[in-house]
Amino acid sequence: MEHYIIICNSTQHMLNADKILKQNDIKTELIPAPSEYGSVCSTAIKINAYNVDVAEKLLKDNSISLKGIYPYKIRKLEGLIDKINKDLNDDLKTVLKKVENGIELTEDDIVVILSSSGDKNLSSIFRAADEMRKSVVGDIVDIRAAIEFSNICRKNCFYCGLRRDNLSVERYRMDIDEIVQTAKELKKMGIRIVILQSGEDPWYTEDKIIEIIKKIKKETNMRITLSIGERNQEEYKHFREAGANNFLLKIETTNREIFKNIHPDDDFDYRVKCSEWLRENGYVNGNGNIIGLPGQTARDIAKDILFFKDMGIHMVGIGPFVPATGTPLETYPHGDVEMTLKTVAATRLVLKNVFIPATTALATVDKDAQVKALMAGANTIMLISTPSKYRSRYKIYSNKNMVDLQTAYRAVIKAGRKMPPYINLDYIKDSK
Numbered sequence: 001m002e003h004y005i006i007i008c009n010s011t012q013h014m015l016n017a018d019k020i021l022k023q024n025d026i027k028t029e030l031i032p033a034p035s036e037y038g039s040v041c042s043t044a045i046k047i048n049a050y051n052v053d054v055a056e057k058l059l060k061d062n063s064i065s066l067k068g069i070y071p072y073k074i075r076k077l078e079g080l081i082d083k084i085n086k087d088l089n090d091d092l093k094t095v096l097k098k099v100e101n102g103i104e105l106t107e108d109d110i111v112v113i114l115s116s117s118g119d120k121n122l123s124s125i126f127r128a129a130d131e132m133r134k135s136v137v138g139d140i141v142d143i144r145a146a147i148e149f150s151n152i153c154r155k156n157c158f159y160c161g162l163r164r165d166n167l168s169v170e171r172y173r174m175d176i177d178e179i180v181q182t183a184k185e186l187k188k189m190g191i192r193i194v195i196l197q198s199g200e201d202p203w204y205t206e207d208k209i210i211e212i213i214k215k216i217k218k219e220t221n222m223r224i225t226l227s228i229g230e231r232n233q234e235e236y237k238h239f240r241e242a243g244a245n246n247f248l249l250k251i252e253t254t255n256r257e258i259f260k261n262i263h264p265d266d267d268f269d270y271r272v273k274c275s276e277w278l279r280e281n282g283y284v285n286g287n288g289n290i291i292g293l294p295g296q297t298a299r300d301i302a303k304d305i306l307f308f309k310d311m312g313i314h315m316v317g318i319g320p321f322v323p324a325t326g327t328p329l330e331t332y333p334h335g336d337v338e339m340t341l342k343t344v345a346a347t348r349l350v351l352k353n354v355f356i357p358a359t360t361a362l363a364t365v366d367k368d369a370q371v372k373a374l375m376a377g378a379n380t381i382m383l384i385s386t387p388s389k390y391r392s393r394y395k396i397y398s399n400k401n402m403v404d405l406q407t408a409y410r411a412v413i414k415a416g417r418k419m420p421p422y423i424n425l426d427y428i429k430d431s432k
Contacts, residue, residue: 002049003072007037009065011282014041017064024058026051030279030312032353035137040067042284042314074102075352077131084124092116096128105350110302113346114339122338129345129377136353137379140420141412143405144225145186145385146195148394149174153199155229158262159290161324161395162199168326170393173203178387180215186385187220189405190424194222195248195382200229209235210242217243225286230270233277240281247278248286250317254307255300258293262329275311286355288317291343292335301343305350315380316354318343319361322397330398337366341376348377355380358411364401374415381408 008014021028026047033044047055049071056069080100081093088096095109105113113125150173153162162169174182183194194216198204204212213224225246226239236247251271253259259268278285289304308316320335344356357380358373366372370381384403386394391402409428412419419425 003046004049004052004069005031005034005072006045006047006055006059006069007033007067008041008045009067011041011043013065014043014045015280015282016062017059017066018045020058020062020064021045021047021051021055024054026055026058032312032314032351034073034353037067037070043282043312046072075132075136076100076102077128077135080128080131083131084127085120087120088124089116089121092121092124096124099128099132099349105346107299107302107306110305110346110350111298113349114298114301114342116342122342125342125345126376129348130375132348132352133377133379137355140379140418141374141408141415142193142355142380143191143383143408143420143423144193144195144380145189145191145383146197146227147174147179147182147186148197148384148386148390149179150198150201150204151390151394152201152203153229154202155200155263156265158264158328159293159321159324159397161327161397163327166324166326169395172390172393173201174387174390176208176212176215179212180219182385182387183216183220183222187222188424189427190420190422191383191385192223192422193225193246194220194385195225195227195246197227197248198229204228206231206235206238209239213239213242213244225284227286230266230274236274236277236283237281240283244283246284246286246315248288248315248317249274249278250286250288250290251275251304251307252288252290253293253296253300254289254304255296258295258300261295262293275313279312284314285312286315286317287311287313288315288319289343290319290321290335291340292321292333294329294332298339301339302346305343305347308347308354309351313351314354315357316347316351317357317359318347319359320365322361322364322399324395324397334365337362337369337372341369341372344373344378345376357382360384360401360403361397363403363407364397364399367401370403370407370411371414374411374417381411383408
């Protein structure tokens with residue numbers, strides 16, 4: 001079925017347009033805007049072709065500012081099969097042929113990718129994902145930086161070292177001026193997106209978070225990603241109005257039973273509802289999963305990927321489970337790097353135009369895994385930019401690897417990719 005995408009000139013116009021179309025019984029799907037249409041709005045509205053004329057009139061009558069309405073381009077990788085190893089198993093070859101022809105992958109197709117093994121099959125999967133990455137987002141690796149401003153958490157998740165009942169953690173909170181000053185230092189490095197990450201710390205009230213957002217905006221004009229867990233609908237709305245651009249809230253797993261087993265004081269449906277609220281408020285919406293959770297199967301991971309697609313997620317963080325001291329899962333083995341890389345590749349092939357980090361968790365389990373992820377479809381690296389006096393205390397898992405600008409630079413170059421032009425390379429030289 002043929003589709004079109006609507007690109008608006010602002011997030012607010014996009015949200016209004018989506019509401020108007022839905023009110024007039026036009027089915028819409030919010031998707032990450034294809035990179036070729038620029039960054040006027042990070043989210044596009046996808047509609048069926050037969051609704052285009054009606055939709056265009058409705059939006060014009062309601063004074064919606066449009067960049068344009070365009071045919072939805074099916075991403076094909078013509079000649080893919082000729083570029084990869086021909087000696088593949090039949091099921092995988094069939095799936096990659098669908099990728100080549102721009103046919104959407106099903107849950108069963110994703111399971112085929114995730115269940116594949118052997119060097120020839122894996123190299124073909126990673127090559128296909130890398131070709132898709134190059135086609136949709138290019139060779140530049142996006143560099144972002146995280147400030148972990150509090151390790152205090154009201155939740156008691158079984159896998160997380162910051163869990164409330166972990167008495168071995170030395171707790172800390174950064175004050176507002178300290179957070180803003182750290183962001184200003186990142187601005188000097190050229191960083192454009194700062195990630196404000198913490199445990200679910202109730203000390204940081206709605207008013208305090210808004211103050212932090214506004215001060216960082218005033219001092220740096222950086223884009224701000226919040227990663228502060230579950231809040232209510234009004235708080236998400238007010239953070240967005242104050243200037244927050246992105247929000248990262250990972251589902252971890254869409255298997256309800258596994259979710260329940262690792263989240264003793266969380267509700268799966270509320271977590272999903274939070275993601276819906278974030279989407280409705282026009283955030284660049286981040287999500288993600290953990291690979292190697294107890295009881296997890298390839299089909300569970302496939303369902304995760306399709307959940308991200310259905311939710312119109314813009315950024316997907318995929319990392320292996322890494323055990324943390326002082327948690328019920330501290331003796332459980334870490335997640336498999338190969339399965340994590342296959343998940344990165346499958347996510348790129350299914351979601352296409354999204355940001356996929358080469359995660360710190362991967363670098364913790366395998367020092368070369370960030371490079372491997374960049375060569376399997378990833379296109380983002382997040383620096384750990386927490387002040388050194390706090391850094392070792394933010395232990396969501398044990399033996400966390402340090403990823404700084406120098407580390408990121410080495411990974412990017414080793415993967416044959418390009419650093420973004422906005423990064424001040426003098427900071428790399430000075431740190432040698």
